[in-house]
Amino acid sequence: MDKRNCSSLTEFIFVGITNDPGMKVTLFTMFLVVYVISLLANLGMIILIRVDSQLHTPMYYFLSHLSFSDLCYSTAIGPKMLVDLFAEGKSIPFSGCALQFFFFCAFADSECLLLAVMAFDRYKAISNPLLYAVNMSSRMCSLLMVGVYLMGVADALVHTTLAFRLCFCGSNEINHFFCDIPPLLLLSCSDTEVNELVIFTIFGFIELSSISGVLVSYCYIILSVLKIRSAEGQFKAFSTCTSHLTAVAIFQGTLLFMYFRPSSAYSLDQDKMTSLFYTLVIPMLNPLIYSLRNKDVKQALEKLKTKRCF
Numbered sequence: 001m002d003k004r005n006c007s008s009l010t011e012f013i014f015v016g017i018t019n020d021p022g023m024k025v026t027l028f029t030m031f032l033v034v035y036v037i038s039l040l041a042n043l044g045m046i047i048l049i050r051v052d053s054q055l056h057t058p059m060y061y062f063l064s065h066l067s068f069s070d071l072c073y074s075t076a077i078g079p080k081m082l083v084d085l086f087a088e089g090k091s092i093p094f095s096g097c098a099l100q101f102f103f104f105c106a107f108a109d110s111e112c113l114l115l116a117v118m119a120f121d122r123y124k125a126i127s128n129p130l131l132y133a134v135n136m137s138s139r140m141c142s143l144l145m146v147g148v149y150l151m152g153v154a155d156a157l158v159h160t161t162l163a164f165r166l167c168f169c170g171s172n173e174i175n176h177f178f179c180d181i182p183p184l185l186l187l188s189c190s191d192t193e194v195n196e197l198v199i200f201t202i203f204g205f206i207e208l209s210s211i212s213g214v215l216v217s218y219c220y221i222i223l224s225v226l227k228i229r230s231a232e233g234q235f236k237a238f239s240t241c242t243s244h245l246t247a248v249a250i251f252q253g254t255l256l257f258m259y260f261r262p263s264s265a266y267s268l269d270q271d272k273m274t275s276l277f278y279t280l281v282i283p284m285l286n287p288l289i290y291s292l293r294n295k296d297v298k299q300a301l302e303k304l305k306t307k308r309c310f
Contacts, residue, residue, distance in 0.1 A: 009168045011094055013089065014177055015090070015175045017177050017272060031078070032082055039075070041287035041288060042283065042286075045064065045290070045291065052300040052304070054299070054300065063290060070286050076178075077104060080178065097179040100178060101163070105152075105156035106156035112206055112207065113148045119217035119221075120213060125240070155206060158198060159195075159202075163185070168188055176272060207255065211252060243290045247289055255278065257274060258274055
C-alpha cells in the first residue's frame with residue numbers, strides 16, 4: 001500500500017453505542033451511575049488501604065494496584081463514551097485515538113498479569129504462613145509490580161505502534177465507542193496479518209502466562225489446604241481466595257471471549273456490549289467483590305466511620 005494515501009487522516013469518528021434518542025438518556029444514566037460507583041469504589045479502596053495500617057500487607061498492596069489499574073483503564077474509555085452519547089460529532093484525533101488505546105491496553109494487560117501475581121501471593125500465604133512476610137517482602141512486591149507494569153506498557157507500545165502505522169485511506173468511521181484493535185483492523189486498507197499474528201502471539205503469551213500462573217498457584221494452594229487437618233482451618237484458608245477466583249473468572253473469561261476468536265466470527269455489535277462489560281462493569285465489580293466478602297476491609301471501613309464520628 002502506498003503510504004502517501006495514508007497521510008490525510010487526522011481523526012476518527014465513532015459510530016457509538018446507539019443512535020436511538022430514547023435509548024440515549026437511559027444508557028447515559030445507567031453508564032454514569034456505573035462509572036461513578038467504579039470511580040468512588042476504586043479510589044476508596046486505594047485510600048483505605050493506604051490509611052489503615054492493618055491493610056499494609058502484600059495482599060492489600062496488590063489489591064490497591066488492582067484498583068489503580070481498574071481506575072485507569074475505565075477512565076481512558078468511560079468519560080469519552082458518556083460525552084459521545086449526546087455529542088453531534090463523535091470524533092477523536094488520530095493521536096488521541098492512539099493514546100486512548102495505549103492506556104487502555106497497558107492497564108488491561110497489567111491487570112491480567114496482576115491477577116496471576118495475586119494468585120502467587122495467596123499460595124505463599126497459605127503454603128507457608130510463617131515465612132510469608134519474608135518471602136513476600138516489600139522489595140519483592142515492588143519488583144513484581146514493576147515487572148507487571150513494564151510488560152503491560154511494552155505490549156501496549158507494540159500494539160499501538162503496529163496499529164497506527166496502518167493505512168486508513170478509506171472511511172474514518174469506527175464502528176465502536178472507543179479505539180480498539182479489532183474495529184481498527186477492519187477499517188484499515190493495509191494487510192493486517194502481521195497485526196493479527198502479534199495479537200495472538202504477544203497477547204496470547206500474556207494470557208497464557210497469567211492463566212497458567214493462576215492454575216499452578218491454585219493447584220499448590222489446594223495441596224496445601226488438604227494438609228490442614230481441621231475442616232474449619234481448610235475453609236478459613238481457602239475462603240481468602242474466593243474473591244480472587246471470582247475476579248479472575250470474570251476478567252479472564254471476558255478477555256478470552258473478546259480477543260481469541262477468528263476474524264470470521266467477529267461481530268462488532270455483539271462485541272460493543274461485551275466491551276461495555278469489561279471497560280465499565282468489571283472495574284466497578286472488583287472493589288465490591290473484595291469489600292463485600294472481606295472481613296479486614298469491612299473492619300477498616302468501620303474504624304474509618306468511627307473516627308469520622310468522633
